[in-house]
Amino acid sequence: MSYYQNKQEAFQHASNKMKQVEDSAAHVLESIHEADYGTELAHLQEEINQAYQQVEKALTVSSEHQEKQLQSYKAQLDKIKGQLS
Template identity: 40%
Template sequence: MPYNKNKQQSFQAAQQGATDAFDAYENIVKDGADYGSQLKHLTEEVNEAYQQINNALENASETQRQRLEQYQRDLQKIVNDVNQSNT
């Protein structure tokens, strides 16, 4: 039973991490005075989400794995968008 509980907890942590990163991205104001600090916060959220997702992938069920991989793709879109905006 602890294995299943840990699996669910790690999935939920990854899910929350991804949600936090998506929220930070949605709230960024590209022409705002504090864009730099918002970008730093976004970077931290994305990095933390990636770590949580990678941890959850170690013992995820197939359904969880598909969702976690979608989170990875969505986070990569955010990274690509931010990188294109800053070039």
């Protein structure tokens, strides 16, 4: 696998994980008063941790343009974590 493919793949994994986190966060925040909120919150926190790991991994091989987007993802993750506190 070429270096370019590794960069693209790493960036795509981080992007996909961000989409999952955003979808899960929206669902958890909507269900704050439901009985399974605690379980869903724990699952979301695990997804956030995985997304941070994916973003950090992608940053090690990212292009300059990708790096800006990945830093934006980190800021989004921080915002989501703040909403859950």
